Amino acid sequence: MIKKYNLLALTVTIVLLLSLRAEAQEIDPPIFTFQGTPSLIQKLCIGQNSPNREAIAKANILFATGTEFVLELSDENGVFSNDVTRVLTRFTTPIAIPPGGDIEFPSFTIPTDLRGENYGLRVNVPASSTLSAVQENIPIYYFDFSQIDLDGPNKDANIVVVCNGGSTTLFATPDDFPQYEWTFNGVTIAGETNSTLENVTQTGVYEVIFNIGSCENSTLGDKNQKPIEVINFDTTSITIEQSSPQQFCPSDVKILSTSLKFPEFTYEWFKDGVLIPEFDNHTVTLPESNFAGVYTVTIRTLEGCSISANPVEVINLGSDILTQPPPQI
Structure with a gap:
């Protein structure tokens, strides 16, 4: 009796498996293509310069004109469910697709959040509740x-x-x-x-x-x-790159610069202890006149850190022009 029961159970199981297999084989597993060419290895390495792909699947039965096909993607673990399955694209065939014909999905954009090794791809025919066999273990990474x-x-x-x-x-x-x-x-x-x-x-x-x-x-x-x-900044030192003293004539190009040159920092230059508001860069050009004095610079960061350089004395080898002459002179 037990043997007959086991034989019956085995027969039912085989029939169910064959039934499921027959249903799945109505459409072969879909594959991704790029500009109409299928890849030998189903793997998508997607960048922002070529975000689109197409897909194709082989039909093993007749699909009538007006049949809608939906291309579905699993989650990164290969799971299809109402919560995680996403629709990549869909189309309605304008002509009948015979057995052995191709179900061709036009170009569509790959979602930018796909990152994993085991995605699954399938075709869904909603009108007949037909699901294709699944293309499994597809690595997909979008990287912009x-x-x-x-x-x-x-x-x-x-x-x-x-x-x-x-x-x-x-x-x-x-x-x-x-x-x-x-x-x-x-x-x-x-x-x-x-x-x-x-x-x-x-x-x-x-x-x-x-x-x-x-x-x-x-x-x-x-x-x-x-x-x-x-x-x-606890262990870093900065300097004014020009040694002290610096000697200039009024007509010279007079430049002071710091050893740290990053635009992320705020630079505060001082002459004889007084802040020079217009000097706010790591490199500054001294004016034509009234430039002699002792210069220092303090660098501040948005993190609240600050560091100061040793002073540099600048000597004027000429004379200061305190008032510019009228233009006609």
Whole structure:
């Protein structure tokens, strides 16, 4: 009796599997194409310069004129469900598609948030509840080079400053990649795989590498990192690059400059202890007259750090013109 029951159960199981297989095989697994050419390996390494793809699937039964086909993508783990399945594109065929014919999806834009190794692709025919076989394990990464960035507390700064024994945090953008690799002076920082790097105190060059999985050896892998430099005002010294004293004639081009030249900083120049409001850059040109004195410069950062240079004396070898002569003279 038990043997008969097992045989019956096995028969029912085989019939169900054959039924499901027959249904799935009404349409073969779809594949992505680029400008009409299918890839031998189904892998999408997408950049902002070529964001579009097409798709094609083989029909194994007749589909009548007016049939709607929907191209669906799973989540990054290959799961299709009401919550995660997304529609890439859809079209209605203007002609009947015979058995052996191609279901061709015109060009469509790949979503910019796709990053994973195991996407699934299928065709859905809503009118008949027909689902194609699934194209599985497709790596897809969209990587827009114009959007990658690495910042400290102040966005768009190429340098980050710490001071007073403090630390800083570095932020990678985009922040939704599966994994990141951080390096310090070219050496990988073990255990740091998130989009932020906290408690940064060491001075040097930090880089973030965006994990793009199977696309690492593609053209996307050539530009997927961004450097930033961290310096510490507690241990850094700055100078006015021109030694003291400096001697100029009034007709000379008289330039003073600092050893730190970063546009992210605020520069405050002083002459004989008095702030010169119009001098607000790392390099300044002294006026034609009344320029003699002792110059210093203080550099301030948005993080609240500041550092000052040693003074430089400037000597006037000529005489000051306190009042400009009238134009006619």
